[in-house]
Each structure stands twice: as structure tokens, then as C-alpha cells.
Amino acid sequence: MPDRIAPPDRIGMLRHLSPQQWKITSQEFDERRVHTAGEVISDRGVPLSHSLVLERGLVGRRILSGRQRVAKHYLVALQVPGDFVDLHAYPLGVLDHDIVAITDVTLAAIPHHRLSAIMAADQDLTRRLWSLTLVDAAIHRQWSLRNGTMxxxxxxxxxxxxxxxxxxxxxxxxxxxxxxxxxxxxxxxxxxxxxxxxxxxxxxxxxxxxxxxxxxxxxxxxxxxxxxxxxxxxxxxxxxx
Amino acid sequence: MPDRIAPPDRIGMLRHLSPQQWKITSQEFDERRVHTAGEVISDRGVPLSHSLVLERGLVGRRILSGRQRVAKHYLVALQVPGDFVDLHAYPLGVLDHDIVAITDVTLAAIPHHRLSAIMAADQDLTRRLWSLTLVDAAIHRQWSLRNGTMxxxxxxxxxxxxxxxxxxxxxxxxxxxxxxxxxxxxxxxxxxxxxxxxxxxxxxxxxxxxxxxxxxxxxxxxxxxxxxxxxxxxxxxxxxx
DNA sequence: CGCCCCTTTGAATCTAATCAAAAGCTGTGG
DNA sequence: CCACAGCTTTTGATTAGATTCAAAGGGGCG
The missing domain is CATH 1.10.10.10 (Winged helix-like DNA-binding domain superfamily/Winged helix DNA-binding domain)
Incomplete structure (x- = not known):
């Protein structure tokens, strides 16, 4: 039996999964991580083997714009508790942005191979997890609209x-x-x-x-x-x- | 045997699928659609039962910003040949933006229930189709960065x-x-x-x-x-x- | 205490929006 | 074939919104 941690709560966007689906998924988390405000949780371009659910605090997704002398930071997304922070790293493998702790945060980590295993057994779960990443995309669209038109x-x-x-x-x-x-x-x-x-x-x-x-x-x-x-x-x- | 059309070419981003995977997928397209420049292909909020691959022309994804007197259009994405235009409608069911033909276009449509069937049989195909929608999300992030910082x-x-x-x-x-x-x-x-x-x-x-x-x-x-x-x-x- | 980061305000500058108007192109119908 | 309507492109002038530079005050932490 692999190592487990106390499962994260099913809150916020995780309610897109059914209670039963979340029960199955949440048992597969194997690590709890804590970061303090300002820490970089993961760097762009680094292969990831886990995905993270945010339990407490605020996390930002950041791109360093214009790698000229003064590196300017730009936030492409903010994640709140109950969000998967980097579920898209599961299909993509590698991310195009950094992930940083805005506040002190706690996260729960699930290994991609376990995600893979539970999704193999439940096509509807796969579809819902996929949806979660697409809601993020819809939010990106709105941020783009915001900065483009308002x-x-x-x-x-x-x-x-x-x-x-x-x-x-x-x-x-x-x-x-x-x-x-x-x-x-x-x-x-x-x-x-x-x-x-x-x-x-x-x-x-x-x-x-x-x-x-x-x-x-x-x-x-x-x-x-x-x-x-x-x-x-x-x-x-x-x-x- | 259900109705079929000549399969679309495996070009552009579709190369994220293996030749074998594309062979299987492309056989499931059942309709070819043609639109002239300026036409609305689908409206926000309408349930969709098919997803579309762009074969020729340019398609835009559009949000009507500020529903005050003068409806301003904003483009959140542009799709080029070889792109799935609205694959994200498969998990989401409904889109938060319109889809419009920028130029005269031809599209190939695949029903969601057939997508579902072939993905049930091939988990790797699922992961790669999922990835395609996430590349769109990465592009959204870059558009947001563009309009936010440049x-x-x-x-x-x-x-x-x-x-x-x-x-x-x-x-x-x-x-x-x-x-x-x-x-x-x-x-x-x-x-x-x-x-x-x-x-x-x-x-x-x-x-x-x-x-x-x-x-x-x-x-x-x-x-x-x-x-x-x-x-x-x-x-x-x-x-x- | 001193340092550093965040907040606040002022002044000057700059970028892009808006308003206005004309010219070019395209397709339609007489 | 030409006239006209409608749309896109182009240029000029003015205005509004946001940046940058500068400087000072506040708060937390070592």
C-alpha cells in the first residue's frame, strides 16, 4: 500500500466531481506541501510528475515578460482553494509558466501515474477532470478580454x-x-x-x-x-x- | 455503417496525434461544413453535439464585450487549418464564446458520442486530445500576456x-x-x-x-x-x- | 535601529483612443 | 456600364488614460 495523506476537502471547483469520484481521487494524494509567500513552487519548462490541489492560500501562475534587463512579472492566473493548480501538467508534461505562492499555502500532491490509473477505470471522471482544466482556459479568455478591452x-x-x-x-x-x-x-x-x-x-x-x-x-x-x-x-x- | 465523409488531412497541430490515432479518429467525421466570411458558426451558450476541425480558412473565437448600446467584439482566439476549433465543447458541453468564420472556411465535424467511443478504447488518445485543448489554453495565456504587457x-x-x-x-x-x-x-x-x-x-x-x-x-x-x-x-x- | 518593501501623492510624458473626414474597393441594381 | 451603398483603409487633430519619475511616509522584521 503506497503512502497516503489525509485527503483534501472537496470544496470549490472540485464540486465538479461527484462525491464518489472525489472519494476515489482524493485517496490517491500522497504528499502535502507547504510554501511561504513568495516562494516559487515550480519553474516553467521543468517536467512534473505530480499535480497539486490548493488547500489554503493563494497561488499565482506567472510568466516573466520581456527577458530584457528588468524582468517584469505578469500573472496569467490566480488559484483559490479547491482549485487544481497544475492539472494541465498531467497531459502536457511541462508548463509554459512558473507557479508561485502568493500567500503562505498548503497543497496536496497526486502523482500522475495514479491519476492515470483511476482515469483508466472511469471515463466520466476523465471528462470532468478535463473540464476543470478547460474552466481555467475560460478564465484565461476572460483575463485576455479584460486586459484587451477594459x-x-x-x-x-x-x-x-x-x-x-x-x-x-x-x-x-x-x-x-x-x-x-x-x-x-x-x-x-x-x-x-x-x-x-x-x-x-x-x-x-x-x-x-x-x-x-x-x-x-x-x-x-x-x-x-x-x-x-x-x-x-x-x-x-x-x-x- | 454510419455516414462518413472523406477524412481531413493530419496537418498542423493534429500531428500531436500519432498517424494511427489520427486514422482511427478521422474515420469518425460525419459531416463537412462550409461557411462564408463573417458567418457565425456557433453561438455562446448553445449546447453542442459535434466538434469541428478546421480544414481551410481562418476561424475566430469571439466574445461580445460590454453588452451596452455598441456591442464591441473581441477575439479571444484564432484557429488555423489543422486546429480543432471547439474540441473543448466535448467536455464542457457549452461554450462561453461565439465561433465565427473570418474567411470562407471548410470544417469537418465529428459527433461527441463517437469521440467518446474511440477515447474509451485508447487512453493515450484521450490524453493527446486533452493536450490539444490545453495548447489552446497556453495560447490564451500568451494573448493575455500580450494585451497586458506589450x-x-x-x-x-x-x-x-x-x-x-x-x-x-x-x-x-x-x-x-x-x-x-x-x-x-x-x-x-x-x-x-x-x-x-x-x-x-x-x-x-x-x-x-x-x-x-x-x-x-x-x-x-x-x-x-x-x-x-x-x-x-x-x-x-x-x-x- | 535600520533596511526593505509597500503605499501614497504629485508632476511630466507618452501612448492610444476618439472624433472627423476623405479616399479606395467591391458588389448591387438600374 | 455606371451610380451608389457600404466597408476598409488612411491621415490629421484633439483628448483621455496610464506610465514613468520622483519623493515621502508607513510597517514589519532581523
């Missing part, structure tokens, strides 16, 4: 609404969220300078929709924030609860 | 280099490419106004790297264009040939 205020609002919508699913609805993103992180995700993000956060505060300070987002007027963001959650393919 | 000149150059790299794989290397994208299309893909795209095309021409006129891209100095784009093809996960 002004700064809307971009930040849209990012906020996306994150709280996903967090609602993972940890329950609240009016205050500990994101622990620096203004630089927000800029890296929205294609803005951190200076400009700062001004936008002031604008959002003065508009009375939300305040962001010390890594905590307080949503004072959710409807207003959704309105500014022009947010439509269909692209998230939220599982029924 | 200035207009680099964005257009990067789009051009990406497209010709993918077309090289599908139809062979050349120094001239019939893209048939209008300047508005290029703007919709790069998050720029068509007016600005026009000026950028002039800049690229005057820089001596390429000329774009009447839908035809003539690459006069490929190295210079790649240089301007800061292009690194690793994200395309190109199959060996």
Missing part, C-alpha cells in the same frame, strides 16, 4: 468580483475577503502599474463599492462593484451546489 | 509571428501569408482600435520587417519581426515533424 477601473473591479465569486464557492460568502495581494500583484494581473492600481483603489473606495487595505477586500456595495465590473459569471461554469 | 507595435508583431508559426506547421513555410484579417480584426485581437492598427502597420512596413495589405502578410525580414515581437515559440508546444 479600462483600469473596470479591470480591477472585474478581477475582484471574479475572485470573490470563486472564493464564495470555496470558503463561503462573506463581505470581507483576505486576499493578501499586494498592489503590485493586482497590477501584474491587470496589466497596470502599481502606481495606477493605487489610484484606482482610491477611486473604488470613493465610489463606495469596496475598500482594499492590507490585503483585505471589504465589499461595501456588491451590486455596485458587479455593475462597475460588468460581470457575468457564466464563464466560470460554476458547479451546482 | 505596447501596440509589439502586440501586432507578436500576433503575426504566432500566426505564421502556426501556419508554417499547417501549410508549410513561406514568406507570404494570406490571412484575410481586416485591420479591425487585428485590433479586435490585440485590444487596439483599427485606426491605431493602421498606424502600427505603417510602422512595421517602414521598419522593413513586414508589409500587410489586402489581407496578405509579406514577411520581408523575419528575424527583425521575431525580434520586435520578442517571440519565443515554446508556449505553442509544437509537435515534432
Amino acid at each position: 479600462r483600469a477601473l473596470q479591470r480591477v473591479a472585474h478581477l475582484f468580483v471574479e475572485l470573490i465569486t470563486r472564493l464564495d464557492l470555496a470558503v463561503g460568502r462573506a463581505e470581507s475577503y483576505r486576499l493578501d495581494l499586494s498592489q503590485r500583484h493586482i497590477g501584474d494581473a491587470c496589466g497596470l502599474s502599481s502606481v495606477h492600481v493605487n489610484r484606482i483603489l482610491r477611486d473604488l473606495r470613493e465610489a463606495g463599492s469596496c475598500t482594499y487595505a492590507k490585503g483585505v477586500l471589504v465589499v461595501t456595495d456588491r451590486a455596485a462593484l458587479v455593475q462597475i465590473a460588468g460581470f457575468d459569471d457564466r464563464y466560470l461554469y460554476l458547479p451546482r451546489v | 505596447r501596440a507595435l509589439q502586440r501586432v508583431a507578436h500576433l503575426f509571428v504566432e500566426l505564421i508559426t502556426r501556419l508554417d506547421l499547417a501549410v508549410g513555410r513561406a514568406e507570404s501569408y494570406r490571412l484575410d484579417l481586416s485591420q479591425r480584426h487585428i485590433g479586435d485581437a490585440c485590444g487596439l482600435s483599427s485606426v491605431h492598427v493602421n498606424r502600427i502597420l505603417r510602422d512595421l512596413r517602414e521598419a522593413g520587417s513586414c508589409t500587410y495589405a489586402k489581407g496578405v502578410l509579406v514577411v520581408t525580414d523575419r528575424a527583425a519581426l521575431v525580434q520586435i515581437a520578442g517571440f519565443d515559440d515554446r508556449y505553442l508546444y509544437l509537435p515534432r515533424v
Whole structure:
């Protein structure tokens, strides 16, 4: 019998799997990993033999843009608890981006050969795991749209609404969220300078929709924030609860 | 014996499947479709029972941004011959974007239930089809990076280099490419106004790297264009040939 | 205490959007 | 065959949004 760890909870996007499917899958995790804020969890181009589920904290997927003198970071994705962070490494083998811990995080790791084994026995499970990676792709499309068509205020609002919508699913609805993103992180995700993000956060505060300070987002007027963001959650393919 | 059509060629990204796998898959296509430039091939939110391989022409994936008075179009992806256009509709069932014909196109359709049948018999084929959808996701990440971090000149150059790299794989290397994208299309893909795209095309021409006129891209100095784009093809996960 | 990173604000600059207008092309119908 | 409508391309002028540079204040940590 191979080594096992206590299985991760079935929360957030993992609800796309049935309870039975998650029971089978979650037993195959063999390692729990802890990283502190800022650590690089895996580097682009390195072959991976495990995939990770995020249990606690926030993880970013990062591309170093323009390998000129000043390496600028750009965030192509943020993962919340209940997300597979790098399930796409299972079919692809190697990733085109780094994975970094935004906050202190804990992750559960499952070896690809075990994934392979349980998928061989359940075609529907395969289809659902595949779907999970495609929801990520849908989110990429929306980020691309965001940075391609929206002004700064809307971009930040849209990012906020996306994150709280996903967090609602993972940890329950609240009016205050500990994101622990620096203004630089927000800029890296929205294609803005951190200076400009700062001004936008002031604008959002003065508009009375939300305040962001010390890594905590307080949503004072959710409807207003959704309105500014022009947010439509269909692209998230939220599982029924 | 169900109805069949002449199988599509195994070109471009389809080379991620082995010849044997493609032989099996390509026999299951049951319909060939033709659309003229500008037609909507499928609408967001509509359940799909087939997936499509692009045989000829260019297809765009489009999101209508800001459903206010003036519906603005944004292109989240462009597909070239040899691409599955909407394989992700197989696991997802429904798409979050429209699919439109940029040029006159021909497509081959395969029903999802047949895909399901052949994947049940070949786990490696499943993994490779899954990979194809993940290469699309990697391209989304790069588009997001492009619109999030690059200035207009680099964005257009990067789009051009990406497209010709993918077309090289599908139809062979050349120094001239019939893209048939209008300047508005290029703007919709790069998050720029068509007016600005026009000026950028002039800049690229005057820089001596390429000329774009009447839908035809003539690459006069490929190295210079790649240089301007800061292009690194690793994200395309190109199959060996 | 001192260092470093994050936040905040101001000023100048620059990039791209917007507004406006004309020229070129294409297909249609008289 | 020509006239016209509609769309794309092109250029100019103005405006708006975001970057960059600069500098100061705050907080956490060794």
C-alpha cells in the first residue's frame, strides 16, 4: 500500500466531481506541501510528475515578460482553494509558466501515474477532470478580454468580483475577503502599474463599492462593484451546489 | 455503417496525434461544413453535439464585450487549418464564446458520442486530445500576456509571428501569408482600435520587417519581426515533424 | 535601529483612443 | 456600364488614460 495523506476537502471547483469520484481521487494524494509567500513552487519548462490541489492560500501562475534587463512579472492566473493548480501538467508534461505562492499555502500532491490509473477505470471522471482544466482556459479568455478591452477601473473591479465569486464557492460568502495581494500583484494581473492600481483603489473606495487595505477586500456595495465590473459569471461554469 | 465523409488531412497541430490515432479518429467525421466570411458558426451558450476541425480558412473565437448600446467584439482566439476549433465543447458541453468564420472556411465535424467511443478504447488518445485543448489554453495565456504587457507595435508583431508559426506547421513555410484579417480584426485581437492598427502597420512596413495589405502578410525580414515581437515559440508546444 | 518593501501623492510624458473626414474597393441594381 | 451603398483603409487633430519619475511616509522584521 503506497503512502497516503489525509485527503483534501472537496470544496470549490472540485464540486465538479461527484462525491464518489472525489472519494476515489482524493485517496490517491500522497504528499502535502507547504510554501511561504513568495516562494516559487515550480519553474516553467521543468517536467512534473505530480499535480497539486490548493488547500489554503493563494497561488499565482506567472510568466516573466520581456527577458530584457528588468524582468517584469505578469500573472496569467490566480488559484483559490479547491482549485487544481497544475492539472494541465498531467497531459502536457511541462508548463509554459512558473507557479508561485502568493500567500503562505498548503497543497496536496497526486502523482500522475495514479491519476492515470483511476482515469483508466472511469471515463466520466476523465471528462470532468478535463473540464476543470478547460474552466481555467475560460478564465484565461476572460483575463485576455479584460486586459484587451477594459479600462483600469473596470479591470480591477472585474478581477475582484471574479475572485470573490470563486472564493464564495470555496470558503463561503462573506463581505470581507483576505486576499493578501499586494498592489503590485493586482497590477501584474491587470496589466497596470502599481502606481495606477493605487489610484484606482482610491477611486473604488470613493465610489463606495469596496475598500482594499492590507490585503483585505471589504465589499461595501456588491451590486455596485458587479455593475462597475460588468460581470457575468457564466464563464466560470460554476458547479451546482 | 454510419455516414462518413472523406477524412481531413493530419496537418498542423493534429500531428500531436500519432498517424494511427489520427486514422482511427478521422474515420469518425460525419459531416463537412462550409461557411462564408463573417458567418457565425456557433453561438455562446448553445449546447453542442459535434466538434469541428478546421480544414481551410481562418476561424475566430469571439466574445461580445460590454453588452451596452455598441456591442464591441473581441477575439479571444484564432484557429488555423489543422486546429480543432471547439474540441473543448466535448467536455464542457457549452461554450462561453461565439465561433465565427473570418474567411470562407471548410470544417469537418465529428459527433461527441463517437469521440467518446474511440477515447474509451485508447487512453493515450484521450490524453493527446486533452493536450490539444490545453495548447489552446497556453495560447490564451500568451494573448493575455500580450494585451497586458506589450505596447501596440509589439502586440501586432507578436500576433503575426504566432500566426505564421502556426501556419508554417499547417501549410508549410513561406514568406507570404494570406490571412484575410481586416485591420479591425487585428485590433479586435490585440485590444487596439483599427485606426491605431493602421498606424502600427505603417510602422512595421517602414521598419522593413513586414508589409500587410489586402489581407496578405509579406514577411520581408523575419528575424527583425521575431525580434520586435520578442517571440519565443515554446508556449505553442509544437509537435515534432 | 535600520533596511526593505509597500503605499501614497504629485508632476511630466507618452501612448492610444476618439472624433472627423476623405479616399479606395467591391458588389448591387438600374 | 455606371451610380451608389457600404466597408476598409488612411491621415490629421484633439483628448483621455496610464506610465514613468520622483519623493515621502508607513510597517514589519532581523
